Amino acid sequence: MKTVLCSLNASFTHSCLALYAMKAEISSDQNVKIREYNINQKIETIIDELFELNADIYGFSCYIWNIELTIKVARTLKKLTNCVIVLGGSEVAFTPYESLERYKEIDYVVSGEGEANE
Numbered sequence: 001m002k003t004v005l006c007s008l009n010a011s012f013t014h015s016c017l018a019l020y021a022m023k024a025e026i027s028s029d030q031n032v033k034i035r036e037y038n039i040n041q042k043i044e045t046i047i048d049e050l051f052e053l054n055a056d057i058y059g060f061s062c063y064i065w066n067i068e069l070t071i072k073v074a075r076t077l078k079k080l081t082n083c084v085i086v087l088g089g090s091e092v093a094f095t096p097y098e099s100l101e102r103y104k105e106i107d108y109v110v111s112g113e114g115e116a117n118e
Contacts, residue, residue: 002031004055008039008046008066008073016061018089039066047076055083059110062089071103078105086110 005023007016019034026032033053037046050058050073058077060070074085088110092099096109 001057002033002053002055003057003059004033004035004050004053005059005061006035006037006050006073007061008037008069010039010063010065018061022059039069043069043072046073047080050077051080054081057084057086059086059088062087062091064091067091071105074103075105084108 003026005019007019009016016036019036023032023034033055035050035053046069058074060074062070070087074087077083078085084107085105086108087099087103087106092109093111096111099109100106
């Protein structure tokens with residue numbers, strides 16, 4: 001199973017550390033890729049690059065500055081492929097049920113800390 005963790009950052013100087021923390025907690029034998037983009041990039045470029053990865057699961061980190069663009073990307077990927085869309089981040093985590101109701105193309109919302117508690 002192929003998974004892509006993705007964030008649409010506010011600028012090229014920003015990086016989404018949550019994606020790297022999540023990948024670090026996933027077994028090394030899993031096929032997980034990280035893709036970071038910028039909200040000023042063309043949406044077509046973002047969609048094309050993510051589509052070409054042919055992932056089974058696309059996970060997006062959602063914040064106030066990227067939620068609208070993220071939903072457009074997720075909606076298009078869902079139409080083009082038989083993928084699972086997962087959202088996380090502060091813009092959806094505090095209202096997971098409302099987010100699932102509002103964005104019909106979303107399959108799951110991750111809420112709470114993603115770190116392992118051992």
